[in-house]
Every structure is written in C-alpha cells, then in structure tokens.
Amino acid sequence: MPDFLLDPDVVFLNHGSFGACPRQVFDEYQRWQRELERQPVRFLQRELPGLLADARLQVAHYLGARPTEIVFVPNPTFAANEIARSLPMGPGDEVLMTDHEYGACRFAFQFAAQQKGFRVVEQAIPLPVESNEAIVDTFWQGVTEHTKLIFISQITSPTALTLPVAQICQRAKEAGILTMVDGAHAPGQIDVHLGDLGADFYTATCHKWLCAPKGSGIFYVREDRQSLVEPLVVGWGWGPNKTFHRENEFLEHHEWLGTYDPAAYLAVPAAIAWQKKTMTDEVRHRSQDLARAAVAMAAEIEGIERVHPDSFFRQMGLIDVTAKYVDADMLKSRLYDEYRIEAPVVRWKDRIFVRVSTHAYTRQDHIETLVRALQEI
Structure with a gap:
C-alpha cells in the first residue's frame, strides 16, 4: 500500500477514528x-x-x-x-x-x-x-x-x-x-x-x-x-x-x-x-466518490437506508442498518473477524450506523468487499 504503513490484509475503512500516518511523515x-x-x-x-x-x-x-x-x-x-x-x-x-x-x-x-x-x-x-x-x-x-x-x-x-x-x-x-x-x-x-x-x-x-x-x-x-x-x-x-x-x-x-x-x-x-503534495482536489474528490459509492451501494440492500444527502458528508459516509435489528458489537466483530474489515459500528440514539471513512489508500474493491459482507451478514 503506497505511502501508508497499514496492514494490506485489512480493509481499512476507519480513517476517521485515529487516521493513518504516511510513511514519509x-x-x-x-x-x-x-x-x-x-x-x-x-x-x-x-x-x-x-x-x-x-x-x-x-x-x-x-x-x-x-x-x-x-x-x-x-x-x-x-x-x-x-x-x-x-x-x-x-x-x-x-x-x-x-x-x-x-x-x-x-x-x-x-x-x-x-x-x-x-x-x-x-x-x-x-x-x-x-x-x-x-x-x-x-x-x-x-x-x-x-x-x-x-x-x-x-x-x-x-x-x-x-x-x-x-x-x-x-x-x-x-x-x-x-x-x-x-x-x-x-x-x-x-x-x-x-x-x-x-x-x-x-x-x-x-x-x-x-x-x-x-x-x-x-x-x-x-x-x-x-x-x-x-x-x-x-x-x-x-x-x-x-x-x-x-x-x-x-x-x-x-x-x-x-x-x-x-x-x-x-x-x-x-x-x-x-x-499539499498528495491530497490534491482529484484525490480528495475520488475519496469522496468512494464514500458516496459505499452509501449508495449499501442502500440497495433491503432494509438498509441512506442517512444524508451527498452534499452533507465528505470522506465519511453513514450506512443505516437499524432496520436489520443487528447487534452493533456483533456486527463490528463479524466485519473484522470474518471479512477483515475495520469499520466502526456506531450507536446513536436508537439507531445503528456503519461509518465508512475513505482516503487516498481506499480502493473500489474495498467498498465492494464491505457491501458484500453486509449483504451476507
């Protein structure tokens, strides 16, 4: 994975929690x-x-x-x-x-x-x-x-x-x-x-x-x-x-x-x-597009809903899984243990969200892996 020290065997969709530090930095x-x-x-x-x-x-x-x-x-x-x-x-x-x-x-x-x-x-x-x-x-x-x-x-x-x-x-x-x-x-x-x-x-x-x-x-x-x-x-x-x-x-x-x-x-x-050198407008827009793709693709699963219109989020998107009656801790564990996906499952009031964070290292197949995992779970 260029520039970053992240484990290549993990689909890291949680930049929003602690970030990830480029090798040069x-x-x-x-x-x-x-x-x-x-x-x-x-x-x-x-x-x-x-x-x-x-x-x-x-x-x-x-x-x-x-x-x-x-x-x-x-x-x-x-x-x-x-x-x-x-x-x-x-x-x-x-x-x-x-x-x-x-x-x-x-x-x-x-x-x-x-x-x-x-x-x-x-x-x-x-x-x-x-x-x-x-x-x-x-x-x-x-x-x-x-x-x-x-x-x-x-x-x-x-x-x-x-x-x-x-x-x-x-x-x-x-x-x-x-x-x-x-x-x-x-x-x-x-x-x-x-x-x-x-x-x-x-x-x-x-x-x-x-x-x-x-x-x-x-x-x-x-x-x-x-x-x-x-x-x-x-x-x-x-x-x-x-x-x-x-x-x-x-x-x-x-x-x-x-x-x-x-x-x-x-x-x-x-x-x-x-x-300034790496996160050009093109890279940032690509990251935003991947976050929005994750939200849109997940919303095609029956019972999973969008939360925000695209204009209200950037490189973090929310997937509402409340209607699936899932246990948040169970979902987070299964995403990581079975699919090696690092993504937070957030409890907010009486709702449960999967929060997807995308960055320069995020790929389309990462998003597809998440959506496939949600479909199977």
Whole structure:
C-alpha cells in the first residue's frame, strides 16, 4: 500500500477514528525522536522553543490564524476540558451543543457542569437534515438568555454530518455568545480558515485527516479571548521562573507542561507538506466518490437506508442498518473477524450506523468487499 504503513490484509475503512500516518511523515516523526534522544537537555531546553514556534507558524498559516493564537495539545478532549473548566460559568448559565457531539468532549462539559453548577443543553438535530438554513434554525431553538457558550462540531463524529458552523458562529457573535468549534474531523478533509470561521475557540486533531502522528492536536484561542483561558495543567510556564520566557501568556502556559515527547507536534509540518503534495482536489474528490459509492451501494440492500444527502458528508459516509435489528458489537466483530474489515459500528440514539471513512489508500474493491459482507451478514 503506497505511502501508508497499514496492514494490506485489512480493509481499512476507519480513517476517521485515529487516521493513518504516511510513511514519509512517520519517518520525520521518528527523526525528531532520535534528535531528542541524542542530547535531551539541549533539545528540550535550548532547541525546542524555536522548533515549536516554527511548527506553530506553519500550522497557523495552513489554518488561517495567527501563530500566537495556536498551541499544540494532545487532542480535542484536552482543549474541551480546558474551556469547560476555565470559563466563568455557574448556576443559571447554559452551554448549548447538538445531540451529535463526540462523547468525550460532551463528558468534559457535563463533568464541569456538576462541579460548577451550569447546565448542558443538547439541542436535537433530527436526521435526515434538509438544508443548512434548517440546521441553523433548529439548533437556534436551544438558545436562551442563559446561553453563555455554544460547543459544536464542524463535522460530527457519530453521524458524519457537516454542520454550518460559520453561520452559527456569526449568529452567536451577534447575540454575544461565545463559541467553541470541535474540528476534530475537519483539517485535511475540508478547507479550514479560522479567521473566516469566526469561532472564539477551535480545536482539532492533526492525527486524523491531516495524517500527522498520533497524539498531535491544536487548540486555537482568539487573541482577545485568551485572558478567559486558564491552563488545564499548571507547570513551569505559569510561575515566575518560566521555561520558555514567552511574552504571550497563552503560549507560556501551554508549551511546557512537564517533560513530554514533542516529536508528534514537530512532525505536523511534514504532514501539511504531504497533504499539499498528495491530497490534491482529484484525490480528495475520488475519496469522496468512494464514500458516496459505499452509501449508495449499501442502500440497495433491503432494509438498509441512506442517512444524508451527498452534499452533507465528505470522506465519511453513514450506512443505516437499524432496520436489520443487528447487534452493533456483533456486527463490528463479524466485519473484522470474518471479512477483515475495520469499520466502526456506531450507536446513536436508537439507531445503528456503519461509518465508512475513505482516503487516498481506499480502493473500489474495498467498498465492494464491505457491501458484500453486509449483504451476507
């Protein structure tokens, strides 16, 4: 399988969970690890500040933000916890999200709500959706005078739905409501320009669709909102004897949280370079076509239904198998054990979906294998 290290004996249709790292990017990741081990003190104390600054600059350029607005974090769950615990919210305040949000991030806000007394409101977005305008109007029904923060995914994890977050952020700005966008599935799958998006806070993984090493993510906080954010982990960057001596407190608080392996962060620019060279419009459109083919072909099986019109999903498609009364765990196990297909089977409310993720390495025969397996099961 060119470029990727994936097992060629597995039909890998689950890029959306953890991504897959191209060989060139993984080599760069290991190169940074070797550099660290050659002289750890020199690397961590003297070289790392400049290396992180350069990596942030490249990420900021790629995502349309200022370098002082972005820090590296392990994943969006980390960033969601930081916002949930930082913002001055208490009894009478509300955080509004959809009922399509990623479980770990939802739990972060629910946990903080128990500690601080605010309320988490989940506004239902019924499927199938009809239009972006209908999504915005339906979501806005959950807004009240108590809404202090909107937390919403750019592309939802359980339902692979692309949401009109720019419109929601604009409407929230007009209403004086803060916004945080979970872009875990966005960079690398769709174009992202944070300056145009209008969110106050944004987080994303780099190890999913951007194809960077595991454990690399970004946390964006608009410069005029950085005073609202407290560090989730207090380390040397907080006290008077700072490690990196940044003028920007947001960067200082996040760039030295204790000893860690920064290689995944430093390899993100290599992933961006690989994206620009390899994931051309032609390759991305081909991947989208394969996802849409999987949905269309599966829908020809009696009892299996489509969920979204093509315009609402990209390289992740949903196959609704609810009417087949299948057990989700059994289906996932059989797909892998009998057919060597790695694809998530998602429980969402009272429905069961097979989520299909396609990428540059996906082939037509992979899709045919999945459809044949669903027919037989």
